[in-house]
Amino acid sequence: MNSTDIYLVRYGTVPEVARFASDSPELPARGVEVVVETHRGLQIGTVLERLKPNFDPAKEAETDFKLLRSATRRDLETARDRIRECETEFPQWCARISQWNLNLELIDMEWTLDRQKLILYVLCDRGPDSTKLALQAAAGGFGVIEVQPVSATGLVTIPQSSCGSGGGGCGCEH
Numbered sequence: 433m434n435s436t437d438i439y440l441v442r443y444g445t446v447p448e449v450a451r452f453a454s455d456s457p458e459l460p461a462r463g464v465e466v467v468v469e470t471h472r473g474l475q476i477g478t479v480l481e482r483l484k485p486n487f488d489p490a491k492e493a494e495t496d497f498k499l500l501r502s503a504t505r506r507d508l509e510t511a512r513d514r515i516r517e518c519e520t521e522f523p524q525w526c527a528r529i530s531q532w533n534l535n536l537e538l539i540d541m542e543w544t545l546d547r548q549k550l551i552l553y554v555l556c557d558r559g560p561d562s563t564k565l566a567l568q569a570a571a572g573g574f575g576v577i578e579v580q581p582v583s584a585t586g587l588v589t590i591p592q593s594s595c596g597s598g599g600g601g602c603g604c605e606h
Contacts, residue, residue: 437485439499441468444476445542446553446582451483454499465503471496472578473544476503476511507545514543521545524554532568534561539582549576556581558588 437459441452452468460466460479468477477499490495503511518541526538536556543550552561552569556562569577 438483438495439466440480440483441466441477441497441499443468443470443475444472444500445540445551445589446580448587449480450493450497452477452497452499453495454498456501458502460499460502465508467500467503467507467545469498469500473548474500474546475544476507494527510545514545514547518542527567528572529554532564534565534568536561536565536581549578550574550576551578553580553582555582555583556588 437454437456439452439454439460440449442449450470452466459482462479462481464479466477467478468475479499510549522541523542529536529538536554538552539555540553541550542553552565554562554565558581562581566577566579569579
């Protein structure tokens with residue numbers, strides 16, 4: 433058995449699936465809610481599968497994502513509080529986008545579990561309007577905002593080479 437187990441975990445309001453490394457002796461089963469550290473920060477995820485130790489070992493080493501622990505009752509309450517907060521703030525963000533005259537549609541939003549970053553999911557391609565939204569939000573003092581474009585087929589990603597290892601939604605976070 434490896435000292436590091438690799439899990440497939442689904443996370444995010446607009447779901448993503450990624451590999452997460454865990455050094456914990458605890459082996460969460462399929463369907464267990466967990467706290468994970470992603471490129472965005474701390475999020476709640478759902479375990480899909482623990483990969484067999486000999487499965488695709490070259491790719492197992494590639495993950496920077498960490499499965500920290502099974503979610504506690506407090507973690508889940510905090511996540512529900514963040515969802516309620518986003519539901520309350522949603523109309524205000526729609527109004528800001530309209531006021532800033534941006535050609536995109538806010539479809540959802542999500543706070544990280546530690547409330548260090550707000551992710552705005554917008555229907556658009558990566559381009560000037562999604563970049564303008566990130567800039568306007570930063571200029572407005574709204575904290576750390578990541579603008580994540582979404583299309584009918586899922587998340588619109590940015591090539592890793594153009595932004596280093598993370599990506600900041602509509603440009604890089606520095």
